[in-house]
Amino acid sequence: MNQITDLNDLRIFAAVVDHGSFTAAARALGTQTSKLSRRVRALEEELQVRLLNRTSRSLSLTETGRQFYQHCLAVVAESKAAKDIVDKTRTKPQGTVRVSCPVALLSSGVSAIISRYVENNPQVQVQLDSTNRRVDVIEEGLDFAIRVRLPPLENTDLAVRQLGLSIHILVASPELAERHPAPGSIESLKDWPTLSMASNSGRFAWNLVDTKGQAISWAHQPRLATDDLASLRIAAIQGVGVALLPRELVGDDIQAGRLQHLLPDLGTTPGLVHAIFATRRGMVPAVRHLLDALVTEFEAFNKKWYSGR
Structure with missing residues (x-):
């Protein structure tokens, strides 16, 4: 036997x-x-x-x-x-947490949140996959993946927890703003240099909504186009052009005076930042507490910057 x-x-x-x-x-x-x-x-x-x-x-x-x-x-x-x-x-946060997150979100503050969490929980290790591809949480053995999607969220068999909102706003350096009349509408930016995320089609447009929910699409030809938000932020700070960037990425720059918020009545439709994971049952404290930390910090940021759009 x-x-x-x-x-x-x-x-x-x-x-x-x-x-x-x-x-x-x-x-x-x-x-x-x-x-x-x-x-x-x-x-x-x-x-x-x-x-x-x-x-x-x-x-x-x-x-x-x-x-x-x-x-x-x-x-x-x-x-x-x-x-x-x-x-x-x-009972106590410890062990390894495996997370996937888009590059832009990491640059917009998620990496700082995760770093603070690891510092405050010395028995936790985080394995962070920085990728823009759509990951399979179950097949890839992830505890959760962070995503941003326009509402409504797609139906899924996975559990979903909303973390916060992500809105893109128009920003420019004070030096660039000094060289142009204060814009009163999106058309006022026609003489301003612009920056943009890369486009496979070669056509560039900012798709915005006003405070009444009216959609506005404004075509432009950027001086710099890239798929890296961090590079766009740096170019905007250096006065290369106007950029449409996540508010969570440039919030500190606006407070510090490195950037100015242009046309505050315009912004993108709020994207829902959310985490997806296999199930809520049996979730260990290390994972649950990291999700709680993300929710808490996103809530604090949204209360600080979210104007009700």
Whole structure:
């Protein structure tokens, strides 16, 4: 026989030996004496060897039973250690969290949030996949993936938790703004140099909405086009042109005076920043607390900058 059918029988056998009788072991385990006796006898039959010498007044180990008991103690100890590890991960943030996030979101503050979380939770390790491709959370063994989508969100069998909103706004450096009249409408920017995200079609347009929800599309020819938001931010700060950038990416720049918010009545339709994961059941604290940290920081940022658009 390659292995014992039910490893619980090892725990039961060890308990009988530890307590010196079936009655005492049954009392400790909260079960019936007859049940323990049957389980130990079934174990002996499975092993085809006697483990205990039984009389009406005493119980003793055979030589084989004594050696077998030592191994049972080791199995019980290992199973307890395994359970302790699980219990710890269920009560205190620790272990490895695997996350995927688009590059732009990382540059817009998510990387800073994750870094603060790791610093505050020294027993947690985060493996962060920075990618713009659509990942498969289950197939790739991720704890969760962060995405930005325009509402409504697509139907999915995965669990979803909304983290916050992401809105793009028009910004320019104070130096660039000084060289042009203050814009009163999107058409006022026709003489301003612009920046843009890359376009495969070669056509560039900012798709905006006003405070009344009216859609506005404005075509332009940028001086610089790239698929890297960080590069667009730097170019905007250096006065190369007007850029449409995530508010969470340039919020600190606006406060510090490195950028100015142009045409504040215009912005993009709010994108929903959300995390997707396999299920809410059995989520360990390390994952749950990181999601909570993301929600808390996004809420704080949105309260600070979100004007109700």
